[in-house]
Amino acid sequence: MTETSTAGARGSGRSPSMPPRRNPVSRMFAAISLFIAQILDELRKVVRPTRQELTTYTTVVIVFVGAMMAYVFGLDQIFVRVVSFVFGSGGG
Known part of the structure; x- marks a missing residue:
C-alpha cells in the first residue's frame, strides 16, 4: 500500500512539499498581493527626514x-x- 501511494506521487511529477497548482488568475492576484505587501514592508523601513x-x-x-x-x-x-569675435557680428 505504501508503494502505490509513493508511486502515485512519483507519477505525478511533483514532490509532496510542492503546493498544488492554482489557476492563472488566482496566481496573478496572489502575486499582486505579495508585491503590495513587500512594498508596504519596504515603506515601513524608510526613515523620513525631520523638518x-x-x-x-x-x-x-x-x-x-x-x-x-x-x-x-x-x-x-x-x-x-x-564665436562673435571669430565669425564677426553677423552683419552683412
Missing part, C-alpha cells in the same frame, strides 16, 4: 542649482563673445 533636515537639504539644493546656473550662464556668455 530641519528637509529645510537644510532644500536650501543646499537650491544654492547648488543657482551656482551651477550662474556657472553655465558665464560659460555661455564667454562662448558667445568668442
Whole structure:
C-alpha cells in the first residue's frame, strides 16, 4: 500500500512539499498581493527626514542649482563673445 501511494506521487511529477497548482488568475492576484505587501514592508523601513533636515537639504539644493546656473550662464556668455569675435557680428 505504501508503494502505490509513493508511486502515485512519483507519477505525478511533483514532490509532496510542492503546493498544488492554482489557476492563472488566482496566481496573478496572489502575486499582486505579495508585491503590495513587500512594498508596504519596504515603506515601513524608510526613515523620513525631520523638518530641519528637509529645510537644510532644500536650501543646499537650491544654492547648488543657482551656482551651477550662474556657472553655465558665464560659460555661455564667454562662448558667445568668442564665436562673435571669430565669425564677426553677423552683419552683412
